[in-house]
Every structure is written in structure tokens, then in C-alpha cells.
Amino acid sequence: MFSTRRLVYLALLLAMATALHVLEGLFPIPLPFPGVKLGLANIVTLLVLYLYDLRAAMTVAIARVLLGSLLGGTFFAPAFFLGLTGAVISTLVMALLVKKTSCFSPLGISLSGAVSHNLGQLLMASFLLQNQAIFFYLPILLLGAIPTGLMTGYLLQGLLERLEEAGILAELNRN
């Protein structure tokens, strides 16, 4: 269903997601292992899932990775394909949990998003490198995904409450 209001909101959310994506790229976590990220942009993907549907969330996620890599200069570089695969898979998993289950809070959903993002990235990496040894890296990424996934979930939880209080959630839901 086409709605101008929906289009505008999604565009705004996409801009936010892209900004977060780029911002995060500027401040890598100073851990001795690369690849552990906060995943701030995932907040927006998840928010879109809560507000709209899988199609909207997937659009925002993919467009965010495209725009982010264009801005970061990694367009069609390996990092781009890794990010894209991670974003697509984590959006699918989170959509499943948000729309089909009710036992998870935003924290749990966000954590599963972070975990599936890492899984997707590694799948793509092992495909690109033709090298399965890279899966030895998974435990470190998984461990890193726990606090980062929970933190973004926590932020989203707070955001949803604020939106609720301000009546924006109800307003959005009218569309």
C-alpha cells in the first residue's frame, strides 16, 4: 500500500540508519579482534520492524548498507558483501521473532539479530575466501554480540517507550 506519510517516515529512518552506520564506522571498538561492532544501525532496522513490516525493514536495511558503503568508500568491497549478507539475514531472523513470537523483549530480539548478523557475515566471508577456517572466529564474534546486541536492544526499548509516551507510536500506527 502506498502512503506518502509512510514513505517520508521510512526515508527519515533510513537517513538515521545510514548516519548511525557511518558514525559507527568512524569509531571502531578498541578490541584486539576486528569485526566486533556495536551495531547501532540495527536499532533502526528493528524499530522499522516494530512500526511497519518485514518489507519495509528489509528495504531500510539493504538501502542503509548500500548508502553506508558508498559513503565509507567500501562499495562492492568484501566488507560491503559481508555487511549486506549480515543485514539481510539478521532482518529476516528478527522479523520472524517480532511477528511470529511474543516471548522476546526488544533485548532478546536485538541479541538474536546481532548473532544472526555475525553468522551471515561469516557465511559470506567463508564463501568469498573459499576458506572454512574463518569459522574459528565465530565464538569471539558471538561473545561480542551479547553485550552489543543487548545494548542496542536496551536503547530500542527506551526509544519505544519514549515514542509511546509522546504519542508518536499511536500516530504512526494509524497509517
Added chain:
Amino acid sequence: MTRADKVLIAAVLLCALLGLLTIYRHFFISSDQPFPKQATITVDGKVLRTIDLDPVAGNEMIQITGRLGPATVEVAGGRIRMREANCPEQICVKQGWIQAPGSTIVCLPGEIIIHIEGPAPVDAVTR
């Protein structure tokens, strides 16, 4: 936070720690894990250096000297890049990280080539 959340956190934590124990034994203590891939740095037609690009190996800075002066090659997380080079256009530096076998960074004025190839069998060659 729901009960399901907590179960999920515990499950992921458990997987991660079990996995870490496994790879700890695999990578951080024992030997003879074959190298996944290697990069060679060639200056002026001669292979200067062959580097293991192990995704879990540490970061490393390699100082080399090209035709136009010093250059720094950086290796980290299974990738390699030209970090600094003494050449006018900085094309090689701008290319950034490479990591797939077959990828190449070339600094033409410095006559430096970084090339990623398949597994290599030796630590050094006597000639």
C-alpha cells in the same frame, strides 16, 4: 527482559565459551594448523617477504623500502594493506585492505607489489 531473553543470552554465552575453548586449543596452543593464505610483497621484481594472513593472527607492521623510499605494509585480521607509501598519487594506499586470494595491490612508482596467494609450505627459503 523476559524469561526467553535470559535463556537466549545463556545459550549464546554457552556456545561462545564452548567455541572459545575449542579454538583456544586449536589456535593458541597447538601447532601445525595450516596457513589459510599468504601474501607476498615484491619490490623491484624481487619477492621481499611472504606473510601469513591468518584471520586470527595478530596485527603486524612491515617496513619496506620501495624505489621511492620507505613504505609501511599493515597486516591485521587476515587482511593486508599499504598503510603508508612514499609515492605521489597514493593509489596503493587508497586501495585499502585486500584479503581474497588473487588480490593485488600495486605501487607502480615504488615498484612494490603485494599479492595474496594460496597456502605456502615453508617459513623461509635458502638460496
Added chain:
Amino acid sequence: MTRRGQILLIIGLGLLVVGVTVFLSERRIKEYRSEQFLMDTLVSIKVYGDDAATLPAAVAAAYGEMHRIAALVDRFPAAGTEDCRRSDVCRINEMAGIGPVRVDADTLAMLLLAKKYHDLSDGAFDVTIGPVMDLWDFAGDHPKVPASQSIVDTLPLVDIESLVVNAVESSVYLRKVGMKLDLGALAKGYATEKALQALVRQGIKKALIDAGGNIRVLGSNARNAPWRIGIKDPRKADALVAIVALEDAAAVTSGDYYRYFEAGGKRYHHILDPRSGYPASENMSMTVLCPDAGLADLLSTAFFVMKVEEALPLAERLGVNLVMVNAEGRIFHTSGLAAHLEVLPGGAYRYDPR
């Protein structure tokens, strides 16, 4: 769970991740690698240790030793220059036929080693080869085949018996005017060994020094296995004839392919037989493996000019190992090496394991 509890949980888990990753990376053995152009070649030193901060200083100390030895044996600075005054070899050559020169303990050690192995090798190795080397001009830009008469005229100057080494007074004297020392056949290996000793003094337990193909390893490799050292194929670029497993030892190769020129369809390389004044033609490649890089360098040159039936027994007698490809393209090695050597299939050489 309360808000507060959730935040604490997240922070706690975050600290756990930081702790685990830092622990893992600390446990990982650190590597430091550095390269320098030195002694007309590329020297690469790779060291491993638990404390990354100490590695660069150790490598710097090792390079310091190599620079020191390089300055001592440099034989080409112009007479009278500061570089020549710093070079024992340059001063000894200047004073040939005039008088003895006081030298550094390391120069003395190299010359005593050279004299000892000249005798043990029946003259296959001679550091007074300088005048004949100069005729061929291998160090210059345009090496050429000298007139045969000039070689005959110059050969009497290749005479290690006229090299007087006085260990008590640390002095060296070349008796005949025109004699010239050339330590090119052992200085690189000797400097490599000195560099390795410097690493050991700095507490390094694992290292690999590659001085233009002169290999010296300390301990085992980063995966706690013996270092795997390839032996270059003497005719095919980027190919190996064999791989040898090495721990706490040196591997040095002399080959006819390293520095050579062609004239009249013939290949003239830089390893001269001191007895004839011409490039030795018995072998394509000679690799010596023993605990001392200086000795390995010297012996690889000495054995290179020998026939296989002389070189193999002498190596066994001296207690060193060798792998060689002779001029017919046959591979030989000392018997002690069998368990540590893998001759690669598919090469153009003949190998009959015994």
C-alpha cells in the same frame, strides 16, 4: 528484571568480552618482523616473544651487530676514507706487504676460522681470493672473463699461507704486496650468527634471520614445530628442490645462479675455485646445515667447489649436513639429514634416496 539490573548485566557482559579477548590476545605469541638492506642484500629478522614491547629493541640490537660486522669487512671503500679506517679488511689490504694491522676480535675470529677450514678443505676455501675476484669484477657493474694470462699471473697472490694472523697481538698481516682479503664467503653468515647471539642476549627464544637466503633459526617456529626451510631450485625461479626441517641451526646455500654473467654462451658465476681462479663447475647448488651460520656460510662455499665424492665425506667428518645439486643435476645429501629432509617431486633433478 529492573532497568538497573539490565544495565548492570549488559555492562558486566561487556567487561567479560573485553576481558576474554584481551586475555586471548595476550596469550598469543607476538611476532615482530623487520627488514633492512645490509651487506648488499635484504636482511629480514623475525622474532617471537610474549612481550611485544621488548621485540623491536632485540631486533635493533641484532641489526646493530650486523652493521658492525659489515663495516669491519667492507673491502671497497676508497683508501684513506673514514669508511676504510673503520674496515679491518680495507686496512689489512692497504698494508699488504708493508706491515701488520691491529684488528677487532671478530675479524680475528673470522680469519682464524678461514685458515682452519682452508686446511681442512685442502685449499677449496681461501679468503685471500681478493685479487682474482677483482679481475672478474663480480662486485662491479660489468663483470668480464679476464685474460687467462692475467689469472695465471695473479694466482700467486691467492695464498693463505702468507696471511699471518697473530691471535696474541690481535694483528693481521698480508706478506705480499697486492694480496687482498675478501671475506664475502663467510662475513654474511658470521654477521648473521652475531645477530642471532644478540637476540639471545636480549632474551629471545624464537627467531628467524634471513640474510639474503642465509637462514639462521632460533628455537622452533610460532606453531612450536620445526621451521620449514625451502631449498631453492637452482634453475627454476620461485621453485624449491627440497624442504628441510630446522631447529636452532643455520641453512646457507651457495649457488651458481645467484650472481653470474654469460659470455660466449657460457655461464660464469661468482664462486671461484681458489686453486684455479675460475668459477667452480662441479655443482649448481650447495646447502650446508649446521648450528653456526658463519661456518655454514664458509662451508657452503668450500663444498661448492668440491666434487660430491669429496664434499660428502668431508661434511660427515666435520659433523655438518649438506644438500647439494651437482652439475649433472643429481641431488645428494648427508645421511644424517634423511629424517629431516623432504625432496620435492616433480623437479628436473635426479634423486636416489639411500
